[in-house]
Amino acid sequence: MITTLRSSELKFGCIKEVDGNSITVKADYLERELDGQTLFAEVGAYINCGGIHGNTICTVTKVQIIEVEKTIKTDKGLDIVSDEKKIVTLSLVGCAIDGKFHRGVKKLPTINCEVFFLTSDQVNKLIGIDLTEDKEHFCVTEEDDDNQTYLNLDKLMGRHTAILGTTGSGKSCTVASIIQSILNSYECPRILFFDIHNEYPAAFGFNSKSPSDFYQQKTNSISWNNFSLPYWFLDLEEFLGVYSLDRGSNQRAILKDHITSLKLKQATKNALKDIRISVDTPIFFDINILIKNIKTERDEQNDKGKPIKTATEQKTYTGIILKLESIFTDTRFSFLHKDILGETTIDEYFKVILGLGQDEKYLNILDLSGLPAEVRAVCVGVISRLCFDFKYWDLDPEDIPLNLVLEEAHTYIPEDSDAKFNICKERIERIAKEGRKYGLGLTVVTQRPSNVSTTVLSQCGTYIALRLTNDIDQNKIKRLLPDTLAGQVDFLPSLRDGEAFVTGDAINLPRKVQFKVPNPMPNSNDIKYHKSWKIGKSSDYSLLALISSWQKQDKSK
Secondary structure, eight states: OOOOSOOGGGEEEEEEEEETTEEEEEESOSEEEETTEEEEOOTTOEEEEEETTEEEEEEEEEEEEEEEEEEEEETTEEEEEEEEEEEEEEEEEEEEETTEEEESOSSOOOTTOEEEEOOHHHHHHHTTOOTTTOOSEEEOSOTTOSSOOEEEHHHHHHSOEEEEOOTTSSHHHHHHHHHHHHHHHOSSOOEEEEESSSOSGGGGTOOTTSOOHHHHHHEEEEOGGGOOOOGGGSOHHHHHHHTTOOTTSHHHHHHHHHHHHHHHHHHHHTTOOSOOOOTTSOOOOOHHHHHHHHHHHHHOBOTTSOBSSOHHHHHHHHHHHHHHHHHHHOGGGGGGTTTTTTTOOHHHHHHHHTOOSSSOOSEEEEEOTTSOHHHHHHHHHHHHHHHHHHHHTOSOTTSSOEEEEETTGGGTSBSSOOGGGHHHHHHHHHHHHHGGGGTEEEEEEESOGGGBOHHHHHTOSEEEEOOOOOHHHHHHHHHHSOTTTGGGGGGGGGOOTTEEEEEETTEEEEEEEEOOOOSSOOSOOOOOHHHHHHHOSOTTOOHHHHHHHHHHTOOOO
């Protein structure tokens, strides 16, 4: 094992120019071999500039060969020949002190200082990973990968993470790979996954073609048909948003009074003592009784048989009733009302969505693919807020640290200020700013970082950037990264599928990482047009079955 950061076998050149954060190296070699491992002067590789000033850790940002002409003396006289100069440009990352990596440098390297390649073992040693004792780090690369990479779980999950990549860059596979690695490395994680396209159950054993008992035993996949979000868990703002009621009118005050009254009666019925009941308390109330009480109040008459409410007031009450009845009878919103008969309590609900029942589940996937687009944002916001309240009132945040995976985040926490996204944005942004101290982290997954709330992305401590071809998305990543790393974004368009530039709290040394291929795979592969358009539809294809699923809003078959 190499014990020095200046191995003579890995020396490849010396420094010829130092210009602030940029260092120019004249290279004698562009590749070196040690113990059967070949190291290249490639963009993203790690280099040690070692001299009397100490060890300065840099990363390669540019490699070029410059052809020059020089005059040499021969037996026949002077002759002009071509020669090549190998030039490697480095960017400062930090320094090594007593064998440990530190950000920033005290002294810049000097001219003619020697430069050395760093192996993956040297890099892991620099960032302080001792696999015999360290339980914070877990491996995210293949076992035979020359560039073994470990991420710090505490910082990855606790300080928020952004996984960014254009469609087709391997984003879904990377997310599945990271979660599979966590499930393989830790016995009792706690992850709640918002699955917008029903892609991920297949990656955790819920696929007859590639089953996995290990992952399936740890995973609770809640299909759209079984998904519910009881309306009585909504706070007043959320209730108004879901039922399309006017937040700024008398409708708000009317509903507040009636809902509070019904919750007080329910608390008395259930003999709940020493609790403070408000309109936001997550206690059951019957929406049918709510509608009935509002109708009664609207139609109330005085002793002379005349209406007590004015025509304008009656119109306000009628508006509430019509909207409540409209949503109540709309089959697209059946997930709000399916638990009425059971009067599901908040503790029963958490046992389901967080896997806290007798048979514990550590990865809980919520299939939200059947949610109406116009209410999806509110539902994600409501469940996130419930999880925040769950952790906020936990006296010991380390009891059940929780991470929320926000797949396709741009569809419900966008950068724009459209009112229909406000509830979700406010809830998620609060978690981004305050969740860490309560043991609640976010993993934000998106193909359009430029369209995601800057407040949320700027609070992320770790960035996993896969291939990004859009210059607007690239520029947003540059603004989020430190100045010393902004140049690394330039190679994002050339990354391979499943390869990412990883930087931030979870990895001390920013680097390119080829994540291990998930097994099983998520249901996100490209469609094989060439196959389908060659052989036609399958023998068991049924248009009637498709239409039936569409009409029933049921994708289980």
